[in-house]
Amino acid sequence: MNMKLKFEYKITLAYLVLGSLWILFSDKVLYHFIPDGIKLTALQTYKGWFYVITTAVLFFYFIKHHLNKNRTASFELKNKTEEYYTLYEEYKSQAENLNIAKEKVEESLQQFKLLIENAPIPIFIQTDECFAYVNKALCSLYGAENENELIHTVVLDRIHPDYKDFVRERISTLNKQQLIAPKIEYRHLKLDDTEIDVEVMAVPFKYHDKNGALVFIRDITSIKQYIKEIEEKNYFIQKVLDNLPIGIALHKFNEGTATYLNKKFEEIYGWPAKELRDIKTFFEKVYPDEDYRSKITSIIMKDIESGKAENMHWENIEITQKSGDKRIINAVNIPLTEQNTMVSTVMDITTQNLFEKELIVAKEKSEESNRLKTAFLNNISHEFRTPLNGMLGFLDLALNENLDHEKKREYYQIIKESSTQFLNILTDVVEISEIQSKIDNTKITTCNLNEIISNVINEKRTQLNKKNIELRLELDCKEEELLIQTDYHKLERSLMHVLDNAIKFTHEGNIRFNCKRDKHEVEISVTDNGIGISAEEQTRIFEPFRQIEFGETRNYGGNGIGLSLVKFNIERLGGKVSLESESGKGTKVVLRIPANNLSPDSFPKKEKAMSNINWKNKTILIVEDDWVNYQFLNEVVSDLGAKTLYAKNGLEAIDLCKGSENIDLVLMDIKMPEMNGYEATKRIKEIRPDLIVIAQSAYALQNEINQYKDVFKSYITKPINSETLIEQLKLHLAD
Known part of the structure; x- marks a missing residue:
């Protein structure tokens, strides 16, 4: 429409312009060239045709140009129209395809969303370091009931503090570089702050026009725990294998x-592992002797090639360690055919071999010891019965009313000596029992050697006189040198046994008893010229139950434990015992014990006799469940004029002490019915703290004395010597 109007305006304008110019200037132009008016008038017709032809030519040109232009435009329009139609068709097709694609994309997006939403692995989208989207699995992982508990919360809040800085840097790097963040393991926190191990991978992702990341999480807590358990089991197995008492090696059947x-x-083999792994090198190192190696290798390979597990064990094989030490081993191979593996085990039996040898020796010693103990028991029965026979036999004789006074006195002396002999045997048995029970009852006090030696000699004086043996006492010590610190009882008993043996094995001649000391030790020796001891017996003479003769034809008495007690006691005192002897010529026994420099003032002064005590004013409570023992105590105390009270158990003793303020002293037995003396004494001390209580008990072992003595003023062991009892009463009942 616009193009048509433009053409019409152009034609009209051209006509008007040409017409106007022709009317205005044609005559003037012609008149300029042809001034004659008649000629001009004659030329008016030609002037009109000129105008018509000129305008026609111009119109033709304009119209033709216009039509050509229109034709070109129409052609172009047609072409454009066809092109546009084609484009339209394509567009239409593309639009249809686009709609289909859009529908598919929307369907795919919906499916993808459902897939992400219901994916079994936790997934979330992070923007601005916050949760922008979370799926159900992530909610479940973090313990959220729904997505609203997580959306818009800070991602770093769910990261363990140990990893926050690392994750913050990782998020920053991903947002800047837009690169996939590789898988990595670290620890997250649930909403309740429970820790979980996770594996995380993140890819750059634009969500609602914001740069962020699509994050995939895998909960590996159970895997980590499983791996940890496997590692612990492997560690345990490795630890067990490394600490087994046997060596273990594994190798393939077809490999060396x-x-x-x-x-x-x-x-066990004593070589570094690298030098043992190769089988050939192993044999060369462990069995350096070529002949022995060839022999052992032949045996082992033959047994292995048999394929029979029961053949693959080898005992008492000698190996050589890198240090050159020799060891004895037992080896066993276990073929695991299905695993193509041979298990080689080895056990070092060197110590076991030595132990077996020692065990054989110990067995022989044990058998010898049992034989000695049997002989000892047989002998001790005889040793007990001998003094008992003297006691009971002469007691019957002494009860004869027609017997004169001198005879009775002689019999009573025999009964006393037999009783002492019986008590000594019993004491030896108790002491050897203490030794075997490893009870140490050593009690160090200040002692006078002269007094101990005198007691020993006086005890054995009767035996010396009966055998007409001269005793030569040689004290090469000054008076102050006779004071030492030692265990009085152990030293006295040791000297008693040594002198007893010297008297026993000496038929005639003399015994020299020598005592000397230097700055550090005291040496006491007893030398006899008796039967002596053979060299073989000297090595065993200090063993318990050992005697130089056995059987029913023995020439000498004794129980066989005297010298073993001597050795034990002297060694407990820090000393030594030695023996020199020659068969048929005599024996010398030497005791050496530590000496201490003490002055005579160190020795405790003896109490003076208290002959002026008025015993009639004293009351003594005797607590004793055995009536015979009570009668003995009562006789001793009554002879001194003291008044006595009697209680047969601890409860009665307590009642008597409550009811009587006149009791001055209590003689308390320990083992009694109802209540023992130890408990009774503790109760009595609560009532009368100052009352003197003296224990009189058959608990005579030192460990027993130590157990009970703390509550008593003094402790007397049974059998009680009347003189000892009187000395204790005098000591504690002084005015």
Whole structure:
């Protein structure tokens, strides 16, 4: 429409312009060239045709140009129209395809969303370091009931503090570089702050026009725990294998190199693992002697090639360690055919071999000891019965009313000596029992050697006189040198046994009893010229129950434990015992004990006799469940004029002490019915703290005395000597 109007305006304008110019200037132009008016008039017709032809030519040109232009435009329009139609068709097709694609995309997006939403692995989208989207699995992982508990919360809040800085840097790098963040393991926190191990991978992701990341999480807590358990089990197995008492090595059947050696395997063979792995090198190192190696290798390979597990064990094989030490081993191979593996085990039996040898020796010694004990028991029965026979036999004789006074006195003396002999035997048995029970009852006090030696000699004076043996006492000590610190009882008993043996095995001649000391020790020796001891017997004479003769034809008495007690007692005192003897010529026994420099003032002064005590004013409570023992105590105390009270158990003793303020002293037995003396004494001390209580008990072992003595003023052991009892009463009942 616009194009048509423009053409019409152009034609009209051209006509008007040409017409106007022709009317205005045609005559003037012609008149300029042809001034003659008649000619001009004659030319008016030609002037009109000129105008018509000129305008026609111009119109033709304009119209033709216009038509050509229109034709070109129409052609172009047609072409454009066809092109546009084609484009339209394509657009239409594309639009249809686009709609289909859009529908598919929307369907895919919906499916993708459903897939993400219901994916079994936790997934979330992060923007601005916050949760922008979370799926159900992530909610479940963090313990959220719904997505609203997580959306818009800070991602770093769910990261363990140990990893926050690292994750913050990781998020920043991903947002800047837009690169996939590789898988990595670290620890997250649930909403309740429970820790979980996770594996995380993140890819750059634009969400609602914001740069962020699509994050995939895998909960590996159970895997980590499983791995940890496996590692712990492997560690446990490795620890067990490394600490087994046997060596273990593994190698394939078709290979000559060990795949595993435990520590014990290296330790037993005494070579580094690298020098033991190759089988050939192993044999060369462990069996350096070529002949022995050839022999052992032949035996082992023959047994292995048999394929029979029962053949693959070898005992008492000698190996050589790198240090050159020799060891004895037992080896066993276990073929695991299905695993193509041979298990080699080895056990070091060197110590076991030595132990077995020692065990054989110990067995022989034990058998010898049992034989000695049997002989001892047989002998001790005889040793007990001998003094008992003297006691009971002469007691019957002494009860004869027609017997004169002198005879009775003689019999009573025999009864006393037999009783002492019986008590000594019993004491020896108790002491050897203490030794075997490893009871140490050593009690160090200040002692006078002269007094101990005198007591020993006086005790044995009767035996010396009966055998007409001269005793030569040689004290090469000054008076102050006779004071030492030692256990009075142990030293006295040791000297008693040594002198007793000298008297027993000496038929005639003399015995020299020598005592000397230097700055450090006291040496006491007893030398006899008796039967002596053979060299063989000297090595065993100090063993318990050992005697130089056995059987029913023995010439000498004794129980066989005297010298073993001497050795034990002297060694407990820090000393030594030695013996020199020659068969048929005599024996010398030497005791050496530590000496201490003490002055005579160190020795405790003896109490003076208290002959002026008025015993009639004293009351003594005797607590004793045995009536005979009570009668003995009552007789001793009554002879001194004291008044006595009697209680047969601890409860009665307590009642008497409550009811009587006149009791001055209590003689308390310990083992009694109802209540023992130890408990009774503790109760009495609560009532009368100052009352003197003296224990009189058959608990005579030192460990027993130590157990009970703390509540008593003094402690007397049964059998009680009347003189000892009177001395204790005098000591504690002084005015």
